[in-house]
Amino acid sequence: MTERMILIARETLELELYEASRLSDRLGEQFVNAARAVLACEGKVIVSGMGKSGHIGKKIAATLASTGTPAFFVHPAEALHGDLGMIESRDTMLFISYSGTAKELDLIIPRLQEKAVTLIAITGKSDSPLAKAALAILDISVEREACPMRLAPTSSAVNTLMMGDALAMAVMQERGFNEEDFARSHPAGALGARLLNRVHHLMRTGKQLPVIADIATVMDALLELSRTGLGLVCVTNTHQQVVGVFTDGDLRRWLVEGGQLEAVICDAMTTHCSVLQTETRATEAKEMLMKKRISAAPVVDENGQLVGAINLHDFHQAGIL
Incomplete structure (x- = not known):
C-alpha cells in the first residue's frame, strides 16, 4: 500500500511537471499582448474564475497587487449579482476558464463589451467563446490531467498558476518594480x-x-548612563553638536586608571566617535555599527546637531536582524 501511494504521487508530479514544461513554448505574441494590456491598464486588473480556477485566480490577483499592478479578485457569480458595478472601462479583466464556456460568461462578456473593458483569457480552448472575445489568450491546455479519472483540475491548475506568475513577473520587470517598491506593499514583513x-x-x-x-562631570554621565540604559551618553557643545560620547567601556577604563567622578567629562569621553545620519537606511546603519564593533551611536541631522541615539537592540526590536 505504501509503495502504491508513492508510485501514484510520483506519477502525479511527473505528469504535472511534463505539462508545465510545455508552457514556455507558448510564450509569444499573445503573451506579449496580454502583458501590454496589463501595463496599459489605467484602472485595476480584475481576475475572475469559477471553482478551482477561482482559487488560482485569487493567488494571481494577490501576486499582481503585490508586484505593482493594482488587482483584485471578483467571483463570477457575485459579478452577476452586483459586483459588475465595480468594473469600469479603465479596467482590464483576466478571466480564467479551462473550457472557456463557463455559463456565467454568457452574461459577463456582453456587459464587458458594453463597457469596453479589455478582456484577457486564460484558457485551454483557443476556439472557445471566452477566447474569441478576448484581446489576448494565454494557453494553459494540457494533454492529460494528473487525476486518474482525468477530471479534477490538476495539471491545468498548475499551468494556470504558472502562467499567471509568468505574466506578473514580466509586467513587474517591465515596470521597473524593485525591492523597495515591493517592501512598500509588505510594510509589516x-x-x-x-x-x-x-x-x-x-x-x-x-x-x-x-x-x-x-561642561558636565563624569558623575553626570554615569547617572545618565544608568537612567537610559543605552550604553552610551552623547556629549554636546552649546550648539547641540556632538563633541564626543561616553560609554560603559569609557567609564570602566576611567575608573581603573584612577579617574575621579568629579572630573569634567571632556577628560574622559571618546572624542572621535561615529555618528549616524537620520535618513540613513536602518540596515546600513546597523552594518556600520557591526563593522566598527560598537553597540550604539548618536544620530545627527543635516546640520550636525544631535537629534537622537540608537543601539543594536533598537534594530533587533524593529525586526532588522
Whole structure:
C-alpha cells in the first residue's frame, strides 16, 4: 500500500511537471499582448474564475497587487449579482476558464463589451467563446490531467498558476518594480523592516535620549548612563553638536586608571566617535555599527546637531536582524 501511494504521487508530479514544461513554448505574441494590456491598464486588473480556477485566480490577483499592478479578485457569480458595478472601462479583466464556456460568461462578456473593458483569457480552448472575445489568450491546455479519472483540475491548475506568475513577473520587470517598491506593499514583513526603515524611525529621542553638556562631570554621565540604559551618553557643545560620547567601556577604563567622578567629562569621553545620519537606511546603519564593533551611536541631522541615539537592540526590536 505504501509503495502504491508513492508510485501514484510520483506519477502525479511527473505528469504535472511534463505539462508545465510545455508552457514556455507558448510564450509569444499573445503573451506579449496580454502583458501590454496589463501595463496599459489605467484602472485595476480584475481576475475572475469559477471553482478551482477561482482559487488560482485569487493567488494571481494577490501576486499582481503585490508586484505593482493594482488587482483584485471578483467571483463570477457575485459579478452577476452586483459586483459588475465595480468594473469600469479603465479596467482590464483576466478571466480564467479551462473550457472557456463557463455559463456565467454568457452574461459577463456582453456587459464587458458594453463597457469596453479589455478582456484577457486564460484558457485551454483557443476556439472557445471566452477566447474569441478576448484581446489576448494565454494557453494553459494540457494533454492529460494528473487525476486518474482525468477530471479534477490538476495539471491545468498548475499551468494556470504558472502562467499567471509568468505574466506578473514580466509586467513587474517591465515596470521597473524593485525591492523597495515591493517592501512598500509588505510594510509589516521582514523585507519591509529591512528596506523601509530609516534611522529616524528607530532612534531614541526626548527623555530616552542620553545627553549631557560638555561642561558636565563624569558623575553626570554615569547617572545618565544608568537612567537610559543605552550604553552610551552623547556629549554636546552649546550648539547641540556632538563633541564626543561616553560609554560603559569609557567609564570602566576611567575608573581603573584612577579617574575621579568629579572630573569634567571632556577628560574622559571618546572624542572621535561615529555618528549616524537620520535618513540613513536602518540596515546600513546597523552594518556600520557591526563593522566598527560598537553597540550604539548618536544620530545627527543635516546640520550636525544631535537629534537622537540608537543601539543594536533598537534594530533587533524593529525586526532588522
